[in-house]
Amino acid sequence: MPSKTQPDTKLSVAVIGSGLGGLSAAISLRRAGHQVVLYERYDFGGEVGASLSVASNGSRFLEEWNIDIAAAKPVVLRKLIRHDWKTGEIQGTYPLGDYRERFGTDYNNFHRIDLHQHLKHAATSQLGEGVPAELKTWHKAVDVDPELGRIKFENGNEAVHDIIICADGIRSAMRERIGVLPRIQPSTSCCYRCIISADKLRELGLDEYLSNYAIEFWGGDGIDKIVLSSCSDNNVVSCYCFYPASKNDLREDGWDISTTGENLVATFPDLDEKLKTLFLNAEDIKMWRLYNHEPYEYWVRGRCALLGDAAHPMLPDQSQGACMAIEDAGALGIIFSDQYSHLSIGEQLKLYEMERKSRATKLQEASRRARLDLNERIGWSSKADKPGKLTIEEVCGYDMHQHVAALVAGL
Ligand SMILES: Cc1cc2nc3c(=O)[nH]c(=O)nc-3n(C[C@H](O)[C@H](O)[C@H](O)COP(=O)(O)OP(=O)(O)OC[C@H]3O[C@@H](n4cnc5c(N)ncnc54)[C@H](O)[C@@H]3O)c2cc1C
Numbered sequence: 001m002p003s004k005t006q007p008d009t010k011l012s013v014a015v016i017g018s019g020l021g022g023l024s025a026a027i028s029l030r031r032a033g034h035q036v037v038l039y040e041r042y043d044f045g046g047e048v049g050a051s052l053s054v055a056s057n058g059s060r061f062l063e064e065w066n067i068d069i070a071a072a073k074p075v076v077l078r079k080l081i082r083h084d085w086k087t088g089e090i091q092g093t094y095p096l097g098d099y100r101e102r103f104g105t106d107y108n109n110f111h112r113i114d115l116h117q118h119l120k121h122a123a124t125s126q127l128g129e130g131v132p133a134e135l136k137t138w139h140k141a142v143d144v145d146p147e148l149g150r151i152k153f154e155n156g157n158e159a160v161h162d163i164i165i166c167a168d169g170i171r172s173a174m175r176e177r178i179g180v181l182p183r184i185q186p187s188t189s190c191c192y193r194c195i196i197s198a199d200k201l202r203e204l205g206l207d208e209y210l211s212n213y214a215i216e217f218w219g220g221d222g223i224d225k226i227v228l229s230s231c232s233d234n235n236v237v238s239c240y241c242f243y244p245a246s247k248n249d250l251r252e253d254g255w256d257i258s259t260t261g262e263n264l265v266a267t268f269p270d271l272d273e274k275l276k277t278l279f280l281n282a283e284d285i286k287m288w289r290l291y292n293h294e295p296y297e298y299w300v301r302g303r304c305a306l307l308g309d310a311a312h313p314m315l316p317d318q319s320q321g322a323c324m325a326i327e328d329a330g331a332l333g334i335i336f337s338d339q340y341s342h343l344s345i346g347e348q349l350k351l352y353e354m355e356r357k358s359r360a361t362k363l364q365e366a367s368r369r370a371r372l373d374l375n376e377r378i379g380w381s382s383k384a385d386k387p388g389k390l391t392i393e394e395v396c397g398y399d400m401h402q403h404v405a406a407l408v409a410g411l
Contacts, residue, residue, distance in 0.1 A: 010034050011336065011345070014151055014161040015133070016141045016174055019047070020112075021308025021325030022167035023119035027065050028333030029165075030123065030130035037159070038123065038133050039151070041140035041168075047116040049284045050193045051231040051238035053077065053215060054110060055378075056103035056396040058323035061330040063105055065122060066129075072118040073233040074108035078213040080379045085219050088272035094379045103396040109215070111232040141168065144177045146302030163345060164304045165332070167325070170291075172310035178301040187290040187315065189223050189371060190248070192241040192264050194282035198234060204277055210234050215319075218272060220374025225317075226268075226275060239278070240316065242371075243267045245289065259287050290315055292368060295361045300349045307332075312360035317370035318378055320363045320395065327400065331355050334404050343408075351411075355404055366390040 011034045015022045018040040026036045054062065054074075062069055080094040099107050123133045140154040144164055151159050166174035175182065201207050209216070210230055218226040219242075227240040247267060261280040268276075279285075293313045299306040308325030334340070335348050335355070343351065366389075370376040375385075378392040 011162040013037070013163045013165065014039060014149075014159060015165045015167055016144075016151065017041075017166070017168040017308075017310070018120065018123075018135060019167060019169055019308065019325075020052075020116060020119060020322045021169075021310075021328065022165070023116070023123045024061070024326045024329035025165050025167055025307055025332055026123035026133040027067075027119065027128075028061070028329040029336060030133050031065060031128070032333045032337045033130055034336060035131055036123075036133035037161070038135045039139040039141055039153070039159075040135065040137050041154075043137045047112045048193070048286070049195050049236075049238075050112055050240070051229045051236075052110050052112045052115060052322055053229065053319045054108045054115070054326070055319070055323055056099070056105040056107065057320075057398050058326040059105040059108050060103075061326050062108075064330070067118055067122050069106075069108060072110055072114045073231075073235075074106070074110045074114075075213060075230050075232075075234055077107040077109050077215060077229075081212060081214045081216045082220070082374070082380075083216060083218045083272065085224075086270055086272060088218070088274055096379070099396075102393075107396075109229050109231045111236055111238075114232060141166075141174060144174055144304055146178050146304040149303040162303065163336075163349070165307050166304060166310050167307045168310050170293075170309040170313040172306065174304070175296070175306055175310055178304050178306070180296045180298065180306070182296065183294040185292045186245065187292050187371065188245050189242050189290050189315075190245045190287060191290055191316070192243070192259065192267070192285060192287045193239065194241075194261075194264065194279065194285040195236050195238045196278055196282045197236060198230075200281055201237060201278070204281060206274060206278055209237050209278075217374060218275065220377075222372055224268065225374065226271070228275075237278075239275075239282070241268070241279075242290075257287050259285050261285060290371075293364070295357075295364060298353065299357055300353045303345065303349070305332075305349050305352055311356070312364055314360075314364040314367040315371045316367070317376075318363060318367040318390070318395075320367065320378075323395075324360050324363055327359070327398075328352075328356055330400055331404065334401060340404075340408060347411075351404070351407060354407055355400070359398075362390060363395070
């Protein structure tokens, strides 16, 4: 079990992967006073053109870390709207009206690329608390030694750190290097995503989607579901469109498989005509396969810990994957703060796993249920009409500082 010689020694931390999770970890740990190096396999941390809603459990940390949220141009969500699949008529609305009062922050809907850029700036900038994280691109990690804290890279370089945070995404290779062998089942669902500009929507007479400040749903009883929202200061509308995998037997993997608006329309023949018009005029239409991962047995080994999708890949139906990655990062910042520096590194990493694993697993399971039933999605599920249903209060009202303190008291 790794230990520190001095209780207040500042640590040298490696973060493998500079996606939303890795960057958040770098911010949180630099603010806690540690020296962070981010290793990214490419020359950038790639993000895709799509929306990303960050509920208060994620936005709370963005605020705590002084991220310039307004500059990242979010649309602040005010409600969830449910439409009739065929006519588009509004069937139900869940108002989020007093959200900030209830949960302490706004429910922010970002363009993913905007948020990624702002997190990267906060992690590496000379401004802000702590020492700026160093970003080393073209450093694809190929092996880790969890006991020695050693990383080997494809380019031949090696590095040794006190802690290694593996934030290398859903297809994490580092996960297997620490002995976690995922059990993965292809989901019965695939998903298209596309975006369309506000100017184009106005041209098409579809500007109604620009003024709702909402996440809007069509379907959701079963596999078929369209999720539409506006982001980037209402200049971009983004759609996720879920459909049965059996329709095109997509076997390729990745975020970058292109398709056409015609294909999208053909997938949903009896859908609201307004959405079909939107699809035919959309840009950047991609599709991807969805997978179910069983929760992993452990997340921590020696000096290594998994974070984000590498630790808890989940279906997107609670819009919580990135929020959970931000929470993971928040937990590291708290646990590796001066307040808990009397613990050894091994104890701190175990505490991280204890704090995070059960909550993230709950979200993983609730996301799987929500894949086929919109009434399981937080917001729509808030009435807790069924035992075990996850509620918006549980997710958005979470106080991690208190939870960590309670866990430490019980150690
Ligand atoms: C359709 C869909 C919609 C979603 N919507 C939402 C939403 O609204 N709200 C929300 O909270 N979440 C949402 N999510 C989930 C969210 O996108 C992910 O959970 C989040 O992006 C995961 O971030 P990450 O940093 O863990 O992984 P990634 O973003 O995958 O980042 C991994 C990084 O590691 C790098 N890397 C990989 N291997 C190596 C290596 N060997 N060495 C070095 N670098 C490496 C990669 O290049 C990448 O930069 C959605 C997901 C999907 C699929």
